[in-house]
Amino acid sequence: MEDKIVVKNLNLYFDTLAVLRSINLNIKANEILSIIGPANSGKTSFLRTLNRLNDLIPTARITGEVLLDGLDIYKKDLSLPWLRRKVGMVFALPVPLPRSIFENIVYGPRLNGVTNKLRLEELTEKTLKAAFLWDEVKDRLHTSGTKLSGGQQQRLCIARTLALEPEVILLDEPCSGLDPLSTSKIEEALYELKKQYTIVLVTNNTKQAARVGDNVAFFLMGDLIEYGSTEQIFTVPSDKRTEDYITGRFG
Amino acid sequence: MLKPILLEKLVKKILFVGTAITVFILFFIIFYILKNGLAVIDMEFLLSSPKDLGRAGGIFPCIVGTIVLSLIAILIATPLGVGAAIYLTEYTRKGRLISIIRFFTECLSGIPSIIFGLFGFVLFVVYLGFGWSILSGGLTTAFMLLPTIIRTSEEAIKAVPDYYREVSLSLGGTKWQTIVKVVLPSALPGIATGIILGIARSIEETAVVIFTAGSVLHLPTSLFDSCRTMSVHFYILAREGISMENAYGTAAVLIITILLINMFAYWLMHRLIAKYS
Numbered sequence: 001m002e003d004k005i006v007v008k009n010l011n012l013y014f015d016t017l018a019v020l021r022s023i024n025l026n027i028k029a030n031e032i033l034s035i036i037g038p039a040n041s042g043k044t045s046f047l048r049t050l051n052r053l054n055d056l057i058p059t060a061r062i063t064g065e066v067l068l069d070g071l072d073i074y075k076k077d078l079s080l081p082w083l084r085r086k087v088g089m090v091f092a093l094p095v096p097l098p099r100s101i102f103e104n105i106v107y108g109p110r111l112n113g114v115t116n117k118l119r120l121e122e123l124t125e126k127t128l129k130a131a132f133l134w135d136e137v138k139d140r141l142h143t144s145g146t147k148l149s150g151g152q153q154q155r156l157c158i159a160r161t162l163a164l165e166p167e168v169i170l171l172d173e174p175c176s177g178l179d180p181l182s183t184s185k186i187e188e189a190l191y192e193l194k195k196q197y198t199i200v201l202v203t204n205n206t207k208q209a210a211r212v213g214d215n216v217a218f219f220l221m222g223d224l225i226e227y228g229s230t231e232q233i234f235t236v237p238s239d240k241r242t243e244d245y246i247t248g249r250f251g
Numbered sequence: 252m253l254k255p256i257l258l259e260k261l262v263k264k265i266l267f268v269g270t271a272i273t274v275f276i277l278f279f280i281i282f283y284i285l286k287n288g289l290a291v292i293d294m295e296f297l298l299s300s301p302k303d304l305g306r307a308g309g310i311f312p313c314i315v316g317t318i319v320l321s322l323i324a325i326l327i328a329t330p331l332g333v334g335a336a337i338y339l340t341e342y343t344r345k346g347r348l349i350s351i352i353r354f355f356t357e358c359l360s361g362i363p364s365i366i367f368g369l370f371g372f373v374l375f376v377v378y379l380g381f382g383w384s385i386l387s388g389g390l391t392t393a394f395m396l397l398p399t400i401i402r403t404s405e406e407a408i409k410a411v412p413d414y415y416r417e418v419s420l421s422l423g424g425t426k427w428q429t430i431v432k433v434v435l436p437s438a439l440p441g442i443a444t445g446i447i448l449g450i451a452r453s454i455e456e457t458a459v460v461i462f463t464a465g466s467v468l469h470l471p472t473s474l475f476d477s478c479r480t481m482s483v484h485f486y487i488l489a490r491e492g493i494s495m496e497n498a499y500g501t502a503a504v505l506i507i508t509i510l511l512i513n514m515f516a517y518w519l520m521h522r523l524i525a526k527y528s
């Protein structure tokens with residue numbers, strides 16, 4: 001399979017603190033890459049280098065290359081809105097904007113200039129279905145998104161990201177605050193979504209990585225320790241630290 | 252040493268007394284003014300011109316002057332102040348320069364209004380040649396309001412959680428789209444509070460207006476006309492012993508106006524909060 005994202009020798013610093021060190025990683029199209037590792041390993045920071053959300057941090061400094069379909073996303077004059085529509089993101093904390101479910105979904109498309117009401121309604125239905133939320137909210141699309149339950153809010157956030165019609169979806173511990181039922185619904189959605197999208201999933205839950213990931217990358221203290229197929233990482237990890245982590249000896 | 256449980260009771264009593272005194276003073280002032288003023292107020296008082304320097308007749312020109320002057324002040328101070336607040340919070344990074352600007356803005360809000368009045372007199376009335384006019388008064392009052400509006404807007408904008416900004420940016424929003432669609436709507440109740448306070452202050456302002464808009468008692472017909480606002484009218488009536496009755500009547504109208512504005516502000520804020528949260 002072709003590489004959707006190629007990360008070459010990526011270093012990320014906050015001030016003088018090295019958060020990521022010489023990361024080399026290829027992310028294949030239409031796969032789910034799970035990123036696992038203990039807290040403060042740089043998983044989230046890595047994810048945020050892929051849509052340049054780290055740019056918001058004044059002290060962040062980056063070296064190396066991130067190529068999306070061969071295009072360096074850190075090149076000068078690159079349009080950030082364009083990049084962030086191609087590389088959508090779902091945050092750990094579900095944050096519906098304080099507006100209706102429908103308005104949440106169409107927020108991105110509207111910013112991109114889609115005004116046709118019919119088109120926006122189509123998008124809403126399509127994305128909510130893909131996020132397995134349609135049946136639960138189809139009768140109250142114009143009520144506030146903040147009134148939904150935590151699990152529903154997170155699926156709304158996924159649908160909202162899908163409405164951008166991205167090519168890559170970054171998920172930052174999307175199930176960290178959710179109950180097992182909501183988690184399984186989201187995993188089910190991810191499984192369907194990878195047919196169309198490339199998915200990078202940061203998770204603290206190694207079992208989740210084993211369940212949904214095609215490939216796994218293990219981060220520790222800013223280093224990429226090991227990368228391999230899910231099967232290989234969870235059965236015959238080549239690095240002792242990976243084995244210790246996935247068997248629960250630390251982290 | 253008092254036992255914690257006794258201290259608890261004592262503290263509660265002291266705080267209650269403090270609150271009671273505050274509320275009592277407030278109600279006493281309002282009651283006293285209204286008691287003395289309401290008797291004078293009728294349609295004629297509100298809608299006719301003063302006669303004999305204000306001993307007789309109404310305060311219609313003063314009401315018009317007050318409204319127009321406050322309107323100018325708020326229409327100028329709001330975009331400038333909110334704009335400055337947006338710039339300071341969203342477009343600058345924390346640094347020495349910003350701290351200095353912030354420090355001076357705060358100092359500015361502590362400057363007595365009579366000094367703003369003098370400044371407005373020198374700049375608008377004399378140097379720019381606007382004369383004693385509603386325009387000079389409105390502009391000067393706007394300057395006086397700026398620090399308050401900047402400060403309250405800044406606080407309101409800073410209180411908008413960062414994750415709203417991140418979500419909007421991650422959905423392909425530009426910085427400006429994010430500010431307009433997410434940050435300002437969420438900050439609106441706080442910004443509105445600052446503006447409403449500004450309106451009230453511009454209505455009650457006396458020193459600035461005497462220096463810059465003058466105290467002519469006729470009905471203003473252009474922005475370059477001098478005018479006498481209700482506060483100034485009250486001051487002159489009371490100070491020069493022209494008519495205490497009509498002074499109280501003017502004061503009552505002033506207080507009622509400010510009460511109405513505050514009530515409207517609360518109503519508006521609750522609506523905005525209901526809409527955006």
